[in-house]
Amino acid sequence: MATVSAFGKGNLVRQFVIGVAALFLGLSTLPSAAQQARPVSIVALGDSLTAGYGLGPAEAFPVKLQAALRAKGHAVTVENAGVSGDTSSGGLDRLDWAVGEGVDAVIVELGANDALRGIDPAVTRRNIDQIVTRLKARGITVLLSGMVAPPNMGSTFGAAFNPIFPDLAVRHGVLFDPFFLDGVAGDAGLNLGDGMHPNARGVDVIVRRILPKVEELIAQVRSRRGG
Known part of the structure; x- marks a missing residue:
């Protein structure tokens, strides 16, 4: 042996x-x-601008955003949690079931209907604050997209409404997109006949403009997973 x-x-x-x-x-x-290999799950929580009012199923913002991100090599899913006519109060009321378990990030796009209806900006501020607070408490990464009050609401209303979103983004330390309709609002060629909702071309503009911010959102999720 x-x-x-x-x-x-x-x-x-x-x-x-x-x-x-x-x-x-x-x-x-x-x-x-x-964890790093698992696709990043994003929910677009919003109103008609997110839901795709007046558009075909493949033309809504979340669908086009997902396609643009995947074209750049990002493994993501973007869920459409937009409800036409929704206010910040409505978004807060449905937050828990609109953003289910396993969601990594949320794009918050609310406030347009608050402004159009002349809702007290203090109410809008409180609602958006609570939405972001609750999402962060769940460990969900947030991109807050801002809204601007229409000029016909008057300067006093605008002075109270417009700072809501940048203020809350700073307070909560979340990613911020200053104006969801930037480059689209007021352009007849990029909106439906009502002059308020983007057409398919308008959605393309929104997606191209917001894409870098959403890529930052994805990077934050990946970084958190890697930690």
């Missing part, structure tokens, strides 16, 4: 220990790797 010298036994023990350590090290990296 072959024998193993003391030196040989020492080598075998060391190799065994190294092998076990490598195995555990490999196992410890599996959850992180799996």
Whole structure:
């Protein structure tokens, strides 16, 4: 029978220990790797601007945003949680079922109907504040998209309404998109006949403009997973 010298036994023990350590090290990296590989789940929480009012199913903002992100190599899903006519109060009321378990990030697009209806800006501020607070408490990364009051609401209303979104973005330390309709509002060629809702071309403009911010959103989710 072959024998193993003391030196040989020492080598075998060391190799065994190294092998076990490598195995555990490999196992410890599996959850992180799996987390990083899992597609980022984004919910677009909003009103008719998110829902795709007057557009075909493939023309709504969340659908086009998802396609644009995937074209750039991002593994993502973008769920449409837009409800036409919704105010910030409505968004707050349905928050828990509109943003289910397993969601990584939310684009908050609310406030247009608050402004059009002349709702007290203090109410809008309180609602958006609560929405962002509750999402962050769930560990969900947030991109807050701002809205601007229509000029016909008057300067006093605008002075109270317009700072809501930048103020809350700073307060909560979340990503901020200053104006969802930037580059689209007021352009007849980019809106439906009502002059308020973007047409398919208008949605394309919104998607191109907001895309870098959404990529930052995805990067924050990936960073959190990697941590």
